[in-house]
Amino acid sequence: xxxxxxPVANPVVVLREEFDDWAVLFNPDTAEAVGTNPVGxxxxxxxxxxxxxxxxxxxxxxxxxxxxxxxxxxVAAFVSRLVExxxxxxxxxxxxx
Amino acid sequence: MTGESPLTNKPDIRxxxxxxxxxxxxxxxxxxxxxxxxxxxxxxxxxxxxxAEEWLKFFDELGKCKVMDVTIQGGEPFIRKxxxxxxxxxxxxxxxxxxxxxGTLINEEIAGSITKTGRCDYVQVSVDGSKPETHDSxxxxxxxxxxxxxxxxxxxxGVRVTVRVTVHRHNVNDLExxxxxxxxxxxxxxxSTNSAGSLGTCRRNAGNVLLTTRERQTGxxxxxxxxxKYDGRISxxxxxxxxxxxxxxxxxxxxxxxxxFPNGGRLTACxxxxxxxxxxxxxxIIPCSMLPHMELGRVNHDSFEEVWQSSAxxxxxxxxxxxxxxxxxxxxxxxxxxxxxxxxxxxxxxxxGQVDHPSPDACLRLYLEDGGLLxxxxxxxx
Numbered sequence: 001x002x003x004x005x006x007p008v009a010n011p012v013v014v015l016r017e018e019f020d021d022w023a024v025l026f027n028p029d030t031a032e033a034v035g036t037n038p039v040g041x042x043x044x045x046x047x048x049x050x051x052x053x054x055x056x057x058x059x060x061x062x063x064x065x066x067x068x069x070x071x072x073x074x075v076a077a078f079v080s081r082l083v084e085x086x087x088x089x090x091x092x093x094x095x096x097x
Numbered sequence: 098m099t100g101e102s103p104l105t106n107k108p109d110i111r112x113x114x115x116x117x118x119x120x121x122x123x124x125x126x127x128x129x130x131x132x133x134x135x136x137x138x139x140x141x142x143x144x145x146x147x148x149a150e151e152w153l154k155f156f157d158e159l160g161k162c163k164v165m166d167v168t169i170q171g172g173e174p175f176i177r178k179x180x181x182x183x184x185x186x187x188x189x190x191x192x193x194x195x196x197x198x199x200g201t202l203i204n205e206e207i208a209g210s211i212t213k214t215g216r217c218d219y220v221q222v223s224v225d226g227s228k229p230e231t232h233d234s235x236x237x238x239x240x241x242x243x244x245x246x247x248x249x250x251x252x253x254x255g256v257r258v259t260v261r262v263t264v265h266r267h268n269v270n271d272l273e274x275x276x277x278x279x280x281x282x283x284x285x286x287x288x289s290t291n292s293a294g295s296l297g298t299c300r301r302n303a304g305n306v307l308l309t310t311r312e313r314q315t316g317x318x319x320x321x322x323x324x325x326k327y328d329g330r331i332s333x334x335x336x337x338x339x340x341x342x343x344x345x346x347x348x349x350x351x352x353x354x355x356x357x358f359p360n361g362g363r364l365t366a367c368x369x370x371x372x373x374x375x376x377x378x379x380x381x382i383i384p385c386s387m388l389p390h391m392e393l394g395r396v397n398h399d400s401f402e403e404v405w406q407s408s409a410x411x412x413x414x415x416x417x418x419x420x421x422x423x424x425x426x427x428x429x430x431x432x433x434x435x436x437x438x439x440x441x442x443x444x445x446x447x448x449x450g451q452v453d454h455p456s457p458d459a460c461l462r463l464y465l466e467d468g469g470l471l472x473x474x475x476x477x478x479x
Contacts, residue, residue, distance in 0.1 A: 014191050016163040019111045026165050028191045028216055033165075 008049030115162035124172040125378035133293035141390035160190025175202035200247030208254040227274035234267035260288040292336035317341035347436040357435030366438035387443025
């Protein structure tokens with residue numbers, strides 16, 4: 001069995017939307033916190049285990065103006081950082097809803 | 098009874114939609130009666146505990162507000178037999194917690210239950226001396242050995258322990274041994290210090306608890322030396338060490354004719370109301386435990402988020418930083434004014450009856466006029 005390519009946000013992580021559209025992702029299990037901008041917040045909310053990275057990027061392009069061509073790389077890097085710190089994971093294929 | 102209505106005023110400063118941290122006075126009961134306690138003997142406070150179900154309902158609301166951490170304090174939190182249940186309510190709502198305690202009621206069972214949560218940032222235990230004679234002088238007979246036993250129990254269970262040393266007349270000359278006990282014998286990473294202040298019960302006992310100017314100077318000298326010796330493992334946001342650091346900077350700035358400090362010349366000392374708030378044991382929401390009379394609302398009755406964002410009293414308090422020290426007769430002709438922040442509003446209220454007033458207890462000019470000296474220049478580099 002392999003991991004899916006559809007990232008899923010760790011359900012224990014708390015998204016705190018702060019002022020000026022900035023937000024904090026806070027993992028109460030580890031006390032780690034990551035600051036993020038509105039695009040990062042949108043990506044976070046799209047990581048439901050049902051969308052692939054490509055599908056997430058497509059939705060970001062629909063929602064935000066002037067999304068650069070390299071968006072897929074940036075989104076992949078952002079998600080990768082969150083995976084490394086335990087904020088995001090991947091379901092096993094066949095186990096996602 | 099529960100603060101103002103309607104909750105309408107909007108602040109003209111940016112605040113978070115909800116506070117990141119909440120100080121919860123989980124109980125108004127305590128097994129000790131410390132002579133310098135800030136908590137008891139506040140005539141405006143109703144010393145009554147909310148039942149567990151009320152706290153649990155409130156913790157659900159904090160979870161919805163995305164609060165990140167709760168500081169459980171009292172009274173003495175461990176006096177509540179249902180503390181594990183309450184902690185479970187905090188954990189269930191995706192928050193972390195810390196506990197402020199006198200340490201004397203900590204046992205294997207409760208220490209183990211704290212460890213199991215995986216969400217405890219620290220338990221802070223009060224230790225005021227290296228031996229019963231100094232620690233127990235203000236906290237009561239037998240409390241020293243029980244506090245030390247509590248620390249060792251927490252350490253055995255892998256709970257991160259911090260210690261707060263409150264400096265007063267009876268332990269100022271025991272600070273060196275206290276530091277050795279905490280940092281060497283008990284192996285703590287660090288500890289913090291403050292001093293007894295003229296709040297609550299302490300006001301009744303001020304004459305034989307509060308530091309005199311001479312003792313304050315002694316405390317500054319000893320703590321600055323120990324801070325160097327232990328390489329930054331002793332911290333302070335109030336008390337002799339904090340004063341030694343801030344007042345030395347103020348004196349240097351004045352001597353060199355430096356520009357005003359960025360936060361100087363106004364009542365800027367308290368930054369708490371921008372990111373945290375507190376709740377009394379009876380469920381009344383207050384800005385801070387040092388200001389228990391400022392009732393903003395009541396948990397499970399008023400919307401916590403609405404109180405945070407729209408309480409007229411709280412938003413007025415948030416404007417305090419705009420008040421220039423030149424407005425106060427107390428500060429007339431003070432040469433240190435461009436570098437002064439007015440210090441704690443809780444102490445200011447206790448001593449002057451006004452929240453919007455500089456605290457006389459934290460006045461460098463008064464300290465110097467009373468014969469106090471600051472540590473020598475060679476001791477300043479810490």
